[in-house]
Amino acid sequence: MFFSGTILKKIKNMHRDMILFILTVSSIAFAESIFNSIFNNFLNETYTLNSFYRTFLEFPRESGGFLVIFVSAALFFIRSRRLAVFATICGAIGLILMAFFSVTFNWMFAWLFIFSLGQHLFMPLNTSISMELANEGKTGQRLGQFNAIRNFSVIIGSFFVFVGFKYFHFNFKAAFLISALFFLLGAFFLFSMNPGKSHPPAMHLKLRKEYGLYYWLSILFGTRKQIFLTFAPWVLVTVFHQPTTVIATLLTIAGICGIFFQPVLGKVIDRFGEKTVLALEAFFLIFICFGYGFSKDLFTESTAFIVACICFIADQLLMSVNMARSTYLKKIALHKDHITPTLTMSVSLDHVFSITIALLGGVIWAKWGYQAVFLFGAGIAVVNFITAFYVKVPQLKKA
Numbered sequence: 001m002f003f004s005g006t007i008l009k010k011i012k013n014m015h016r017d018m019i020l021f022i023l024t025v026s027s028i029a030f031a032e033s034i035f036n037s038i039f040n041n042f043l044n045e046t047y048t049l050n051s052f053y054r055t056f057l058e059f060p061r062e063s064g065g066f067l068v069i070f071v072s073a074a075l076f077f078i079r080s081r082r083l084a085v086f087a088t089i090c091g092a093i094g095l096i097l098m099a100f101f102s103v104t105f106n107w108m109f110a111w112l113f114i115f116s117l118g119q120h121l122f123m124p125l126n127t128s129i130s131m132e133l134a135n136e137g138k139t140g141q142r143l144g145q146f147n148a149i150r151n152f153s154v155i156i157g158s159f160f161v162f163v164g165f166k167y168f169h170f171n172f173k174a175a176f177l178i179s180a181l182f183f184l185l186g187a188f189f190l191f192s193m194n195p196g197k198s199h200p201p202a203m204h205l206k207l208r209k210e211y212g213l214y215y216w217l218s219i220l221f222g223t224r225k226q227i228f229l230t231f232a233p234w235v236l237v238t239v240f241h242q243p244t245t246v247i248a249t250l251l252t253i254a255g256i257c258g259i260f261f262q263p264v265l266g267k268v269i270d271r272f273g274e275k276t277v278l279a280l281e282a283f284f285l286i287f288i289c290f291g292y293g294f295s296k297d298l299f300t301e302s303t304a305f306i307v308a309c310i311c312f313i314a315d316q317l318l319m320s321v322n323m324a325r326s327t328y329l330k331k332i333a334l335h336k337d338h339i340t341p342t343l344t345m346s347v348s349l350d351h352v353f354s355i356t357i358a359l360l361g362g363v364i365w366a367k368w369g370y371q372a373v374f375l376f377g378a379g380i381a382v383v384n385f386i387t388a389f390y391v392k393v394p395q396l397k398k399a
Contacts, residue, residue, distance in 0.1 A: 017193045018133055022149055024189040028088060028122070029150040031182035033157025033255075034175050035095070035115075037248040038165075040233045042172045047105050064116030065351030071121060072344045080196035080340060084125040085187045090118030092183035099176035118183075120351070124343035127326050129196070131339070137270065139330055143323040144266020151258030158252040162245050211342055213390060214329050215349055217278070220384045221322055222350030224285065226357045227377040228315045232292065235370055236312070239296070240305050250309055254316035261317050274328040275391040281321040282385035286378050288314050293374025331393040 075083055094115025102108035127143075134142030160178075164170035207215070236242045236250075269277050288311045295307035326343070333339050361373045 015133075020189045020193045021129060021133060022146075024186045024193075025126070025146055025150050026153045027182045027186035027189065028126075029153035030157040030160075031091075031095075031179040031186070032119070033154040033251060034161055034179040034182075037158050037161040037251055038172060038175050040237050040247065041243065044237050046102070046172070047108075063351070063355060064113060064118075065120035065123075066348050066355065067117060068120050068124070068351075069344050069348035071117070072124075072341070080125055081129065081190055081193050082195050084122055084129065085190045087118045087121035087125065088183050088187040088190065090121065091115050092118070092180040092187070094118060095176045095180035095183065099173045099180070120347060124340060124347050127323075127343055128340040131326065131330055132196075139327045140266040140269030140323060141263065142266065143326065144263040144269075144320075147262035147266070147320050147323065148259050151255040151262060153255075154258070155252050155255035158248040158255060161248040162252070165248075166245055206341070207345065208334075208338070208342070210334060211329065211332065211338075213387075214325065214332065214342070215346060216387060217325050217328070217384075217391075218346035218350045219353050220380060220387060221325060222354040223357045224377060224380050224384065225319065225322075225350075226354035227289075227361060227373060227380070228292075228312075228319075230358050231361060231365070231370060231373050232312055232315065235292070235308065239370060240308065242305075250312050251316070254313045257313065257317055258320065262320055265320060266323065269324050269327055273391075274324040274331075274393060275388055277321055277324045278391060279385055279388035281318050281324075282381045282388055284314070285318060285381040285384070288318070289374045289378035289381060293371040293377075297371065328391060328393060 072083070075086070078086065094111050094113075094117075097111040097114065098108060102111060130143055130146045131139050161170070161175065164175065233247055236247060265277070291307050292311040292315075295304040295311075298304070299307060325346075329342060329346075330339060333342070361376070364372045364376060
């Protein structure tokens with residue numbers, strides 16, 4: 001009774017925009033969880049793609065991220081949170097078209113691009129809005145809290161897919177439509193928030209030398225992210241021959257762990273700094289890549305599958321270390337109006353390289369096997385580890 005009363009009191013004292021953004025994050029995370037849980041099986045069962053064509057599909061999926069900086073610049077006159085509304089509606093439209101009109105691979109290719117454009121346009125806006133709602137000196141903590149909320153919604157979404165496909169005979173069309181519905185719900189919550197501010201044209205399409213290390217960190221994140229985003233679930237589906245329910249289960253487990261991990265990670269970033277956190281992420285990622293890539297060569301089939309699952313979950317948790325890159329940018333920003341355009345630029349830069357990595361990874365897989373892809377990922381992690389030691393931030397002034 002006391003616990004529930006405390007929660008209700010905290011909610012009552014929250015700013016209206018905070019509550020609305022919590023609802024936004026929850027809705028969109030639930031929608032994305034459904035999509036991520038089913039997409040690889042949808043491709044495998046509908047189009048029976050080989051590893052090369054699966055990686056080639058990352059071009060429309062990730063090219064939306066590359067175009068984000070240009071779309072944001074073209075729509076500079078739209079206030080930031082209204083632009084986020086546009087992004088989520090765009091994602092919903094892509095999913096609806098994918099549900100009804102993916103009669104051929106080429107049509108699905110086009111709908112995936114529309115969905116991707118909306119999804120990637122929302123990414124930097126999501127981060128900037130989250131940081132706007134943070135107290136000074138507690139940005140990491142706030143990002144961790146939002147990520148914990150997001151993980152809780154991922155759990156619900158993954159569990160929804162598990163139950164729906166196992167007991168209620170869901171098909172891919174129904175799952176896409178439900179995902180689209182929650183994207184639209186997120187758009188409604190965003191539209192109900194304060195519209196935020198627009199950023200004049202002069203702020204866009206600029207690479208500022210002061211943020212060079214941040215751009216490089218974003219590029220490294222994009223390459224390491226793409227290896228696991230593209231190839232980790234594809235290994236589970238094609239190498240270990242696992243169904244939709246297994247990936248949904250792993251995402252559920254990662255989400256449960258993330259509820260506790262994310263807020264702690266945010267506090268660790270605020271307490272020990274970005275350099276320490278980024279270096280530790282890269283160090284652990286080296287071993288995760290080796291475990292995921294070579295477990296089947298070192299262990300029995302069942303043990304290798306368990307190792308792969310552990311590595312999959314660990315990587316899902318480490319993905320959230322990207323918040324340290326965002327807090328680093330906030331600390332080094334010359335002006336607060338630079339933050340959103342620079343986040344947007346970093347998304348585009350990250351995707352120039354992630355698209356390349358996806359295509360290159362497909363060639364590497366076809367020629368040398370999936371193990372070589374994750375060996376390459378370990379090499380990127382080593383570069384990331386070295387780069388982390390160059391991170392320096394100004395000391396925050398105490399209130």
